[in-house]
Amino acid sequence: MEINQFINEVSDAYEQVGRPILEGRLVALLLTVAEPQTLGELATALEVSKSALLKVVRPMVERGDLKRWREPKTRQHSIALAGPAYIHDLRLHLISGRRVLGAVRALLAQPDLDKPVRERLFQHAQVVEAATSALEKIVHTVEEQQIQDLQRHLEQDWDALPPRKGRGRAPRLT
Structure with a gap:
């Protein structure tokens, strides 16, 4: 399977469960790259605008699905999957x-x-x-791993950006 076919297949699967197609395309692309990507690189690869991509990235960062860094020299944000984004x-x-x-x-x-x-x-x-x-x-096991991974990311990577609080958080069972 080619990368584009993979991206299309994953985005279709995301759409089937009610998620944005662009979110599925982003997850698929990030699964196929080894290093964090800048917002510009991702937008170019997915052939969308940065603003369209940001509409998907922000809630994913807030849910803990993505990790985000800011390069101090360029002020560009790099993004990578935090773990199982599903x-x-x-x-x-x-x-x-x-x-x-x-x-x-x-x-x-x-x-x-x-x-x-x-x-x-x-x-x-x-x-x-x-x-x-x-x-x-x-779900509990994976969420615990994600929480630990995010904490390590924020503690060890000096340029890491924490997710905003209060919006888009993953729902918890009561």
Whole structure:
């Protein structure tokens, strides 16, 4: 598979789960390069403007999906993947699964359900619970690794820029 095919395939997959196509293209491109890239290099490679790219980069930095450095001499920002950039989407799937599970359990609490409906709901609850439990273990492990990686990045790289607080953060389970 050629790089452009890979970028298109990943961007299509990102679009399928409701993410911006450009975010998928950016992740795919960053997966194929060894060194952090400047915003200009990425914009040129993806054939988009810097401002269009910034609209995708900012929330990704705030979520912790990307690491960012600023070169003091040129004041250019370099960007690299912080780790598995799909973790935000997995977290959203996990939250949705927990929401479905809560709704199914609430319906199961109704005493007047027909037996076949109750059985079908119970089976559905078991599958959703197993899937969300497995996904939660994976997501938690990766999120912890990302947090540690970001802390190392901020401590060891003198030119590292921390993500802004308060916007675009990955949702947490309660």
